[in-house]
Amino acid sequence: MSSPLVFEPIAIIHSGYKEKFGIPRQPGLAVSMTATVELLPPYNSADAVRGLEQCSHIWLLFIFSACVDKGWSPLVRPPRLGGNEKLGVFASRSPFRPNPIGLSPVKLEGIRCEGSQVFLDVSGADLLDQTPIVDIKPYLPYSDSLPQAEYDIAPQIDMLKLPVQFSATAQAALERHSNRLKQPLQQQIEEVLRCDPRPAYHKQKAQQRTYGIRLHDLNIRWEVNAQAILVSQIDINPDDDLKA
The missing domain is CATH 3.30.2310 (YaeB-like fold)
Known part of the structure; x- marks a missing residue:
């Protein structure tokens, strides 16, 4: 491919996470945290989200905007491995990637069309406030949920079991x-x-x-x-x- 691909944000997210430290490392772990996706012009059309209300969950594809200028390395140190062992960047979910793109499934709580503005209310997102969104897709349970999938490095949720x-x-x-x-x-x-x-x-x-x-x-x-x-x-x- 001779020319680079150019994307522009279609939306931004307004979330309660104001800095990177403290954001859960995966989506769906803090289900009570709600956020609002605000569609940007010219994508803020009610027609663009017609039918989306039939989805219980959606995919958000976004840019790790806080990491864009940090570069990338073929090897990363995932927190799951204690921060000492190295792993290939494509075997990890590190935000420091050649193309800093992330994706998160979130619960769609509602759609609001207010004048010329369109908002998606979601929960369970793991995105920093003001993160740019580059695409929104419906979550399809029959193809997107793979109970038989395995990843030996992270076989289960790693959480503190303390009051x-x-x-x-x-x-x-x-x-x-x-x-x-x-x-x-x-x-x-x-x-x-x-x-x-x-x-x-x-x-x-x-x-x-x-x-x-x-x-x-x-x-x-x-x-x-x-x-x-x-x-x-x-x-x-x-x-x-x-x-x-």
Whole structure:
């Protein structure tokens, strides 16, 4: 092929994930996290999504926009392998790829056509806020679901099987911000933290650390010990507070 292929976004996603750290590494693991796909002109036509309401789930094809300028390597270090072993990039789901394209199946919660705007409400997405979408396709259960498929490196979901506990301060903030955001914030935090976003090399050390993730306009401070995942603090992110 003599000339490069050129794609342009057909949509962007508005999600509660404001930074890469904390996003589940696969879709469908934090099912309570909702997002909105906003179609962009000239694709924001009700005709373009006619019939899509018959789908329970859809595929989102997107660009790893936060990794576009990071380049790629034939070998990567998947977190699933502890961050030490190397694997071929095409045997992984690393975002650092020759063409930084990702795909995620998400649940279609609804379609809204408001004037000249078209929105798809989805859940279970694992996309950073403002990620560009390059295509949307219906999920076909009879061909897209392959129960007999195998991948020995990741035979099952790897999640923390620990209770999530909230300090008294965090619990009070949780109730306040859940009402303000009109989101099931406790369930969202629990699902995201059980996916264990910690760097792989931290999981192998006994040293206890405090981590922070951003969900919506919040900073959430948490740590892991042998008994539980402890959320110690929930505050509005200062940058978002200044914009309010």
